Amino acid sequence: MTEKKRRFPKWLTIAFFIVFAVGAFIGFKAYQAFLGPSVTAQQEYLYIKTGSTYQDVLNTLREQDIVKDVQLFDYAAKAMSYSDAVKPGRFKLTEGMSNRQLIGNLRGGYQEAVKFRFQNIRLIDNFAAILAQNFEADSATFSHLLHSDTLAQSYGFTKESFFSMFIPNTYEIYWNTAPEKVIDRLHDEYNKFWTDERKQKAQALNMTPQEVSILASIVRGEALHTDEMPAIAGLYINRLQKGMLLQADPTVIFANQDFTIRRVLNRHLTIDNPYNTYRYKGLPPGPIMLPSIAAIDAVLNYQKHDYIYMCAKDDFSGYHNFAKTQAEHLVNARKFQRALDERNIKK
Incomplete structure (x- = not known):
């Protein structure tokens, strides 16, 4: 057999390198999409409001520059079935976190509670504003509850004395907790305080x-x-x-x-x-x-x-x-x- 006949066909060599290059590229992109560092240092938390859609999440990631490549996040999220499993909450971000880790936390709803502390508050509406700064609901919603005769009476208070139910301390409560549930949690703490x-x-x-x-x-x-x-x-x-x-x-x-x-x-x-x-x-x-x-x-x-x-x-x-x-x-x-x-x- 001559040397020419023993050679690997040129077209097959080229095809092999093309397949290898494409495979390497796809593997690299898959690594970037799932395992590579993705989360930036721009934000400490990702806030997903109640009722948010998957597109809302993508918009937030893009607008707040939370991940390096939103398209790669989108690919990984759909592969991990997150696009149909959006949960609200306040999710901790760590620089360099992979999309796989982030999506796992988002899909599982593994959010971080707010460490909520209050003291030296003079007026009810001041308290409503502080609640709104720490939780998803706005100050008008909290103010309406705190001024409610009906709600105060349900806890055994008058409208005027209702403010005394809130004991200044540090509490851990999830950011997206419904405002009524926040008030209820603080009532539970009041009962624990009054031994x-x-x-x-x-x-x-x-x-x-x-x-x-x-x-x-x-x-x-x-x-x-x-x-x-x-x-x-x-x-x-x-x-x-x-x-x-x-x-x-x-x-x-x-x-x-x-x-x-x-x-x-x-x-x-x-x-x-x-x-x-x-x-x-x-x-x-x-x-x-x-x-x-x-x-x-x-x-x-x-x-x-x-x-x-x-x-x-x-x-x-x-x-x-x-x-x-x-x-x-x-x-x-x-x-x-x-x-x-x-x-x-x-x-």
Whole structure:
């Protein structure tokens, strides 16, 4: 046999290399589509809203530059039957994550819960806005629920006291949880917070948990320092037990709905509002802000003393001078008023 006859046909060699090249290309693309790094560093989470379609997901990936190649994601997603199994949620993204990993999480609904923390909230609508920042529903939806008489009553609250149901803390809740379910979850946490021990302490004060929270909101409004809360709580409890007006400045500020007030004046005291404890005896109908856990426990474990007056110290340290008599109180009050005048604080 001659050397020419022993040679591999040229066309077959070319065909072999073409097939090999195509196979290598397809294999490389398959690797990129399924196993190669795909997720970028542009976003920390992928949010898929309730009712979203597969096309909505693709649009989000493209608009937010979440994956390197949306077409490759689309190929992998259809191969993994994700296009018909879209689930809402907040999904954690890791740079370099493959499409196979991402689609597996999306298809399985393996989302990451929101670590939701709130404190120092003054008004219900402020709380609705914070809820909307952390969950899928908008602030109008949450505000409607928080102002609902019917919903408040279903949990055993009035519309005014409903705000006291929400205990400032850190919670883990899924982003796409329905707003009614979010409220229900926070109610469950309220019930866990009010242990038998706390309920017994409230009963010893002849107060309901709601009333404790209302008083705690006043204590929280007065106290700049946690270590002074039990003393302030003891003062207001003394006033309640003596049948005196609470005369708490934070309630006057709340009644006027002017939170820029730094100096409560006589004109502020004239407002006819049930939250004005200079005119209305006893506790106001609801909390003037969300009380902290520290403030609630300060009421339940109040400091026993004979003080019924207090006035901010003239050194502006945030602490108070306490007094048993009006004469002592007037001395303290004049010192503070002079200090305000020296700093030109007129309102």
